[in-house]
Amino acid sequence: MIKVCFFADLRERLGCAELFVQDFSGENINQLKTFIVKQHPHWEKIFLEKKLLIAVNHAMASNDTAIVAGDEVAFFPPVTGG
């Protein structure tokens, strides 16, 4: 199982703060995105946005970052703190 979190604008547009992905057999973020989009086809356009940032276990990651069961993955827009 992989925990997936969404933040800020992205969370609101998806109407979802977190989901738990079961039976994922892929190896990286790109494959996870494809897997999620298959289950939520209307999210496809949002997931293809170039500006979306990715974190794996609280560290910045990219589309080819490897993931395994038990990981926490987060998707979010560019940050605007400070």
Added chain:
Amino acid sequence: MSNVVRVQMENFDLNKEYNRLITKNSTCGAVLLFSGLVRDFIPPQQLVSLELEHYPLMTETMLENLSMQASVRWELQRTTIIHRTGKLLPGDQIVLVGVSSAHRTDAFEAAQFIMDKLKTSAPFWKKETLKPNPDSKPESYWVSAKDSDEQLARRW
């Protein structure tokens, strides 16, 4: 070396943070405190409030990493990073970066480095509620990231 990182809803006290940064052995020659405030717009546009969302645990991890990176790069004695979350009003303190060192150049550069990197890498997001003019209804928007902030972060 002592680094403090806090992500909190409560306000912070500049005097208290200043005193914490000073080391007791008198080798401290420079204390630098940067405090960022919630800024209102130019009238007639008016900021009603600001809501700050963050990614718990990742924020703390990222800020601790920034303190560590700064401590490796400059000769620092103590550092403090405080970032507030939740609802804030115009004029409220939102962020604090404090650095102490023997010499001022280390303090100035390290604090600027921390702020520049914080703005582009720490997972905080601002949502503004504003009135385009005094008679209009309040509207909420997520703040967009600025290219100018990216450019400032890239200089380090």
